[in-house]
Amino acid sequence: MASLPVELLFGLYVGLLTGIVPALISGSLGFLFRYVTGVSVPALAVVVLAVAVAGINGGLLGLVDPAISQSPRLLVAALVVMMLSLYAHSQGDALGATFPRRFSIATLRKQTLSADVVDFVGAVGQVTIRPTGEVGDVDGYPPLSADLREELRGGSWRFPADLPLAELESRLARRLRTEFDLAAVDVSIDERGRATIDAAPPSGGLSRRISPGQRAVSVSTLVPTGVTRGERVAVVPGTDADPIEGTVVSARSGADSGAGGDATDPAALTDGGESPLASTRPSAPTTTGGDGRVTVSVPTADAEQLLAVDRGQLRVQPRDAPAEFELLSVLRRTGKFVESLAVRAGGPLDGAALDPAAIREDHGVTVLGIRRSSADADGGRWTFSLDSSPELAPEDAVFVAGPPDAVARAREVLS
Missing domain, CATH: 3.30.70.1450 (Regulator of K+ conductance, C-terminal domain)
Known part of the structure; x- marks a missing residue:
């Protein structure tokens, strides 16, 4: 007969070998019983079941080696089996108590941010979303310019922290599309508040604001302070000419109007066609007043008359609220x-x-x-x-x- 330490090691080995199946059965039974009925299985019943299942394996081992039943290793193996079964039962019971009884793909998608990235301002939690990695391109669209890609890469945006990740992604995509006038945006945010952004540059920014049957014409004039997109204006091309009404689609004014200045849009037209779209955002939403150029959307029949003049007079029309x-x-x-x-x-x-x-x-x-x-x-x-x-x-x-x-x-x- 082997020495006592060797018998203990053999008992531990036999217990681990024969206790795997009883532990799985105990854990599964504890989980199912707690999940379905809400009541825990008594620990004594789990131990009896586990020892009974392990006894089958132990009996088979006893047929192979009859000395097992005469040695201390049997007691050690039984203790190991009982401890494994009790531990598996407790874990299965805890899982059955916390496992959701009703869940769907929609609820799984409602994952929120980690508490570590939430900043509390008073009682309101805020999170700062920052891009991670490089800003990618969207398939089927032209690549981003280097300046716009760098501006997106260095940006940060704050949102309420209690929103699901799907809602955060939707809000960030809308904000990027509005702030940078992007043609397409795809955003993915992880639980640490890190955003992976794929974006497409603006395309046809000016032409999208021109209605069918209209034409955009740029006129040099004295621009009032505060002119912005959508203003209803009347352009007087000459002393005896009738005013031509239109809608402002872009404007530029100030001392540097010829090479920058304040503008509602970086695009400005000189012959009625479209100019290349600049890669950066507008520097100001309204004009500051002074000499400049205004691009106005007018009917096609009136565009030729405006193109024939070097300078016109601009009048801003009143706009009443709808009735x-x-x-x-x-x-x-x-x-x-x-x-x-x-x-x-x-x-x-x-x-x-x-x-x-x-x-x-x-x-x-x-x-x-x-x-x-x-x-x-x-x-x-x-x-x-x-x-x-x-x-x-x-x-x-x-x-x-x-x-x-x-x-x-x-x-x-x-x-």
């Missing part, structure tokens, strides 16, 4: 709000004859109009003259106006 915005402003100033009440199938308004007088009396709101879900007999979708009591259908919308509390009550009762 519907003015109406909403007036209603809000008087304490009234407009609300759309949707007609639900089976709801209080489904199939009912709308009575504006009864609604005003019962709920304190005024019915302004109805938007039908489909065109009526006259081919229209809107009804504003409510002298009769029209019958409502599902997916119609009733627009009412009144005090905020009355509108809220009407929404709760009618929609």
